[in-house]
Amino acid sequence: MFRRMPPDAVAGFHTGAQLHGFGAVSTAEVHVIVPAGCVVPKIQGVVAHESVLPVPVSVEIAGVPCAPAARCAVDLARVLRRMDALPLLDLCLRSGASGVDELRAEVARHGGLRGVGQARKLIGLADARSECRQESQLRLLLIDGGLPAPEPQLWVRDQDGVPLFRLDLGYRERRIGIEYDGLSHLDPDRLRHDRSRMNWLAANDWRMRYFTAADLYRRPHHILSTVAALLRP
Template identity: 70%
Template sequence: MTERLYRYSELLSAGLSREQVRRLAERSRLHRMSRSIYAPSADQAGRLPAIFRRLPATAVVGFHTGAQLHGFGDARTTDVHVLVPAGENVPRIRGVVTHETVLPVRDPVLLAGVPCAPASRCAVDLARSLHRMAVLPLLDLCLRVGACQPEELWAEVDRHRRLRGVCQARDLVPRADPRAECRQESQLRLVLIDGGLPPPEPQLWVPDRNGIPLYRLDLGYRQHRVGVEYDGSSHLDRVRLRHDRSRMNWLAANGWHMRHFTDLDLYRRPAHIIKTLIPLLAP
């Protein structure tokens, strides 16, 4: 439950003097959560309600902050992002980013004590405004945590037609896949798609001779028996390295062509990834 918040004027009306308020704050008996808003503790859960005491009644949390509240905050920020109707008069508050919108927020939900745009609205707003490589990981995570269903994203994209960036959202929403397990896997999948290759299957299981799933690949093309892996820092662990070598030997012995890529390939030379895989996927 959100802790009681007090306006500075309410504290004065209750009989406290300005000096007493100052001393209580110095002794950590009161904590300034936002301008002229105080709470008995410094619990950060009270920050959003404190900020909303200073915003118009039409404001709702959205964009990055909304995604965080819904559990898919891949696009992290320390600022608080809020949506308000276009033309609304909003006070300037440090650390608060205001997005004026001509598209009404349907059915806001109460999260962390404040009204928040639905998960699909937060996801599509971000899909319209973020860099392409940041969007697919966010959409994948949105579906993975169950914040909303694919059909909700598609319906929200349709509501955003004619708005800036909707073409990017319309292209990437159908490509979202809840099977992706990390940001880099999603980005690697997008590099392959943007490079003209067929969409790979995320988290592809390779069975043994008895049909029992044995090894799971980050991405793969089952028909061509080609696996694509992103190797992050966790692969440098010695125990993990032994397992990887055993796994790669088994896959090679059973006709799989494995290709491994790192952050250098993903972020600095994506064309190298495509060039490496094209010969393996030729008809």
């Protein structure tokens, strides 16, 4: 396919993110970056992104020329919905494909391009500790709702400082924990562990709230009002 593309064409956007190991947004199409103004042949299943911002140095992954990880992440953070972009940035950091300093340097190169303001703000919120898409989205929902940013993967320790449990999100000083309940929580062994953990947390003055996909995608205001009520003095 690249033999039919302009000489400087490289994989980027969704395809580049997948090659770098942080493809949080799936696509059946192949996305390539080509210099603006060049002649691009129409190939079924290939999306060509003409860019005025050149890719100075490409990297080769599995024999495919590809834009650097930071470039792929910033390009996607500019064009995706916020709720899709932050999970991708979190995964980019978590996978080690790019560091936050690289993302900041890259977004600075995109000044004036569409969506760069969104990308810059989301890079400031990105956190490598987030372990799944829904955790990232739940964190963003709380921040966008005007609440303080919760700590991802918060460790709860006993009186001796021994780590006992790890919460998806939480406010340590207020002893408030927030969990996303996915399909894994339906496993019998997981349920028994969760009951034991819930009992310990309740006995030690932790106030826990649990939310599902229905809450996150259909009743976001329920999440915001619930957490806001807990955070009131």
